[in-house]
Amino acid sequence: MKNFWLLCFLLSTLWGVAHDGYDLWLRYDQIADETRLGEYQNAFGGIYFNTDSPTLKVALQEMDRGLSGLLAQSPRFLDTASDGAGLIVLKKVLLDATTLQQVAGDFEGLGRDGFVISPITSNGRKATLITANEDLGILYGVFHFLRQLQMQQPLHALKERSTPKTDIRMLNHWDNLDRTVERGYAGFSIWNWHTLPDLIDQRYIDYARANASIGINATSPTNVNANAEILTPHYLEKVQALARVFRPYGIKVYLTARFSAPIEIGGLQTADPLDTQVRQWWKDKATEIYSLIPDFGGFLVKANSEGQPGPQNYGRTHADGANMLAEALAPHQGTVIWRAFVYSEHDLTDRAKQAFSEFVPVDGQFHTNVMLQVKNGPIDFQPREPFHPMFGAMPKTPLMMEFQITQEYLGFSTHLVFLPRLFEEVLQADTYRKGKGSTVARVIDGSLHGYTRTGMAGVANIGTDINWTGHPFGQANWYGFGRLAWDPYMSSEQIAEEWLRTTFSNERGFLQPMKQLLLGSREAVVHYMNPLGLHHIFDSGHHYGPGPWVDNHSRPEWNPVYYHRADRLGVGFDRTATGSDALQQYAPHWAEKWGDLASCPEEYLLWFHHLPWTYVLKNGHTLWEGMALTYQQGVVEVQQMKNTWAQMAPYVDLEQHDRVSMLLDIQLKEARWWRDACLLYFGQFSGEPLPPGVDAPDHSLGYYQSLKFPYAPGIRPSWDD
Numbered sequence: 001m002k003n004f005w006l007l008c009f010l011l012s013t014l015w016g017v018a019h020d021g022y023d024l025w026l027r028y029d030q031i032a033d034e035t036r037l038g039e040y041q042n043a044f045g046g047i048y049f050n051t052d053s054p055t056l057k058v059a060l061q062e063m064d065r066g067l068s069g070l071l072a073q074s075p076r077f078l079d080t081a082s083d084g085a086g087l088i089v090l091k092k093v094l095l096d097a098t099t100l101q102q103v104a105g106d107f108e109g110l111g112r113d114g115f116v117i118s119p120i121t122s123n124g125r126k127a128t129l130i131t132a133n134e135d136l137g138i139l140y141g142v143f144h145f146l147r148q149l150q151m152q153q154p155l156h157a158l159k160e161r162s163t164p165k166t167d168i169r170m171l172n173h174w175d176n177l178d179r180t181v182e183r184g185y186a187g188f189s190i191w192n193w194h195t196l197p198d199l200i201d202q203r204y205i206d207y208a209r210a211n212a213s214i215g216i217n218a219t220s221p222t223n224v225n226a227n228a229e230i231l232t233p234h235y236l237e238k239v240q241a242l243a244r245v246f247r248p249y250g251i252k253v254y255l256t257a258r259f260s261a262p263i264e265i266g267g268l269q270t271a272d273p274l275d276t277q278v279r280q281w282w283k284d285k286a287t288e289i290y291s292l293i294p295d296f297g298g299f300l301v302k303a304n305s306e307g308q309p310g311p312q313n314y315g316r317t318h319a320d321g322a323n324m325l326a327e328a329l330a331p332h333q334g335t336v337i338w339r340a341f342v343y344s345e346h347d348l349t350d351r352a353k354q355a356f357s358e359f360v361p362v363d364g365q366f367h368t369n370v371m372l373q374v375k376n377g378p379i380d381f382q383p384r385e386p387f388h389p390m391f392g393a394m395p396k397t398p399l400m401m402e403f404q405i406t407q408e409y410l411g412f413s414t415h416l417v418f419l420p421r422l423f424e425e426v427l428q429a430d431t432y433r434k435g436k437g438s439t440v441a442r443v444i445d446g447s448l449h450g451y452t453r454t455g456m457a458g459v460a461n462i463g464t465d466i467n468w469t470g471h472p473f474g475q476a477n478w479y480g481f482g483r484l485a486w487d488p489y490m491s492s493e494q495i496a497e498e499w500l501r502t503t504f505s506n507e508r509g510f511l512q513p514m515k516q517l518l519l520g521s522r523e524a525v526v527h528y529m530n531p532l533g534l535h536h537i538f539d540s541g542h543h544y545g546p547g548p549w550v551d552n553h554s555r556p557e558w559n560p561v562y563y564h565r566a567d568r569l570g571v572g573f574d575r576t577a578t579g580s581d582a583l584q585q586y587a588p589h590w591a592e593k594w595g596d597l598a599s600c601p602e603e604y605l606l607w608f609h610h611l612p613w614t615y616v617l618k619n620g621h622t623l624w625e626g627m628a629l630t631y632q633q634g635v636v637e638v639q640q641m642k643n644t645w646a647q648m649a650p651y652v653d654l655e656q657h658d659r660v661s662m663l664l665d666i667q668l669k670e671a672r673w674w675r676d677a678c679l680l681y682f683g684q685f686s687g688e689p690l691p692p693g694v695d696a697p698d699h700s701l702g703y704y705q706s707l708k709f710p711y712a713p714g715i716r717p718s719w720d721d
């Protein structure tokens, strides 16, 4: 057996198919299924492809690269469609009347970025047409077409009409100018500001390609905890160079704007948004940026949040601040994306309530080019949160979704957690704000309130690691985010299927078990970290590992004890009318359902209720027993993931297989760590022994409390919570 694997390894090295993960889901290995390969070779031998723009040129390059790899033969590009083309790639304006007639209906509502892939008859022979209104639609169509080939879809299934449901599909990098990445676990920042603008790293191009392949069309390269330097001429020149690389791929650049920039780099005494000099400064800055980057997207702003400066420093409102920037950008068609992640040390009410309380009353006061970017839940990217109550509650202000792709609270880059499952849960959640069916997805795609601007942002998990995301499976989360930004109604199952097929293998023996593994991985992490609605019990600052005992931070809401409130009597955060009443921020449907213990799903139990340890769960166990058993279940689930992966060796590159095996070992070790540390800690209060079936901990509580990780990755210097 050992020799067999050795042979496989040697062969794969010889054949040059060893994969380090750099190619992401764009692997384009030769189609393994020979019948399919033959079919494709016959059908797509000759291609007619019009390329009169930079975007169409990169689309053609991609087609060439894709087909050369997948079909193991260089495609023949023809001068006209009538030369016997089996594949025709043309914008709508260039279609001849007979072709147009065959697909005319598909153009209805196709928009700027949509595309059509359709079988047609051209010059008396069967052909496949990829068409769109605009160049970018063609690029998206080409990527989609190649994806179908990667997935070995039958010829007759190569048919698609797709148009994105959101306008801004954006990555937010929390990258600092010194190349550290806040909450980044995949190496350093891919932006080498020092060598820009002169050195264009191949990574920038590959980054753009990868994003375009999943429909991402915007990026904000720098941290929302912003450094004003990025707005100086020295840096803008570098941003301009990046924008130039991204442009053919349809990706717009946004910049994080530090609210105090007029003081820090503008020499003014104030950053008061109602001050005329300040307003002029931002107008001039916008003009300067647009002179360098004519398609600049706009500003992304974190203000009056976690110590960042903002309009409230001057007694002004968020609307005053956002509108000032909006006015500066409006003449250039730019957008202000104002983050709603705010909570204040001066506000003693439940942190979960604060964003809603600040923003919902000012609905309607923002200029039309302002969007609010709202995190998926009301606290902070926990393994599970109920949806943010702002969704559905601001009909006059376009709300963008903010997901976190980087795994700040999900085991960093060492845990395998398939996040599209989490994203899907949030998007499908029904806000009930306009009756049944008022899902978060419908808020985000604008259909619920008739928003004219729509978008979704994801905090990137990308770094300089050769495979981009540290954990090879972190790529699935970047991929899945892009797919859901394009279509928030897509199922996580379909995303899992696509990603597995394009990244690893089309074999059934691989797909079935691995799909199950991916889809179960999110619930596993909830089980071994935050069961039954527990939240924010991570060790402070770096958020690596458990720290439910932490209680020594100056701000109450930076201490895990604030969130679980455990004592001899019970555990959980009472957010009903007898507690913080955060439930009132939801539609009555949820306030009632979640407020009533009989109907509150147990996954949200301790999120909304403070309950005695003896409270009886639906399965008859006490709360303490249920908590212990769920932690144990999480550990068992990781063990199962490991077992499944061990069976996958025949389908996966040896090096990748080894790497993931080792990562799963870490995940298992850490799942146990979570279980043991949390149960020892909470056990002090429940006073009960571990129920049968739960493994005894390896160490004492004191041991777990003594673990310190001052150099954990992603940490922010002088950051406390």
Ligand code: GCW
Pocket: 174, 182, 183, 224, 225, 302, 305, 306, 341, 380, 381, 408, 716
């Ligand atoms: O999740 C928290 C992080 C901070 C982050 C903040 C935010 C960029 O711990 O590191 O700061 O959220 O979203 O602004």
